[in-house]
Amino acid sequence: EVQLLESGGGLVQPGGSLRLSCAASGFTFSSYAMIWVRQAPGKGLEWVSGTSGNGDYRYYADSVKGRFTISRDKSKNTLYLQMNSLRAEDTAVYFCAKGDTGWPYYADYWGQGTLVTVSS
Amino acid sequence: EIVLTQFPGTLSLSPGERATLSCRASQSVSSSYLAWYQQKPGQAPRLLIYGASSRATGIPDRFTGSGSGTDFTLTISRLEPEDFAVYYCQQYGSSPPYTFGQGTKLEIK
Numbered sequence: 001e002v003q004l005l006e007s008g009g010g011l012v013q014p015g016g017s018l019r020l021s022c023a024a025s026g027f028t029f030s031s032y033a034m035i036w037v038r039q040a041p042g043k044g045l046e047w048v049s050g051t052s053g054n055g056d057y058r059y060y061a062d063s064v065k066g067r068f069t070i071s072r073d074k075s076k077n078t079l080y081l082q083m084n085s086l087r088a089e090d091t092a093v094y095f096c097a098k099g100d101t102g103w104p105y106y107a108d109y110w111g112q113g114t115l116v117t118v119s120s
Numbered sequence: 121e122i123v124l125t126q127f128p129g130t131l132s133l134s135p136g137e138r139a140t141l142s143c144r145a146s147q148s149v150s151s152s153y154l155a156w157y158q159q160k161p162g163q164a165p166r167l168l169i170y171g172a173s174s175r176a177t178g179i180p181d182r183f184t185g186s187g188s189g190t191d192f193t194l195t196i197s198r199l200e201p202e203d204f205a206v207y208y209c210q211q212y213g214s215s216p217p218y219t220f221g222q223g224t225k226l227e228i229k
Contacts, residue, residue: 037165044208044220044221044222044223045157045159045165045208045220045223046220047210047216047217047219047220050216050217050218059215059217060216061217062121062217095164095165100167100170104216104218105155105170105212105218106155106167106170106210106212106218107165107167108167108176108177109167110164110165111164112163112164113164
């Protein structure tokens with residue numbers, strides 16, 4: 001059974017940093033793309049970042065480019081999102097999701113999300 | 121970046137009725153690389169359709185995806201009480217980022 005468990009969310013001040021983690025199990029982690037999607041309170045879904053199965057390719061939404069970094073550790077079956085220079089508009093539930101292939105096209109399994117609140 | 125516009129914003133129907141949700145792209149979505157998701161309050165999204173018309177594992181056949189180019193449709197043939205939720209389309213036909221539509225809320229009339 002595929003399981004994705006996010007952690008690392010919380011309250012952070014504007015300009016601060018946070019690292020999200022997503023522990024994956026139930027599938028061969030290095031064979032599948034992984035994706036971060038966020039949802040601001042009461043809003044729709046926003047694709048944030050994705051990485052290929054082998055980790056060689058990483059992509060970002062324009063809204064986070066240069067501030068967020070996606071990475072993966074195949075020895076720990078864990079996906080990360082390092083978030084720097086956080087802004088109020090980054091406040092959202094962040095979902096970790098598994099791609100259906102080695103490329104971050106669409107997500108066939110999702111975690112339950114972790115809430116990030118950026119506020120002073 | 122491809123912009124997806126979903127309409128209507130809210131659809132009010134009764135159980136047993138047919139629902140038609142639309143998703144329009146600002147430019148052609150190559151290879152019909154479009155997915156649909158369902159999200160219920162407090163839950164993560166669930167994949168319904170990929171490749172514009174292929175149902176994901178375990179999705180009932182009352183859910184049908186169709187369309188190509190810039191116009192796509194999700195049809196729910198006979199609404200069940202558990203189908204009332206928010207639905208999102210997502211394109212993945214070009215280079216990332218793979219954008220989502222703003223969502224259609226399907227509510228009970």
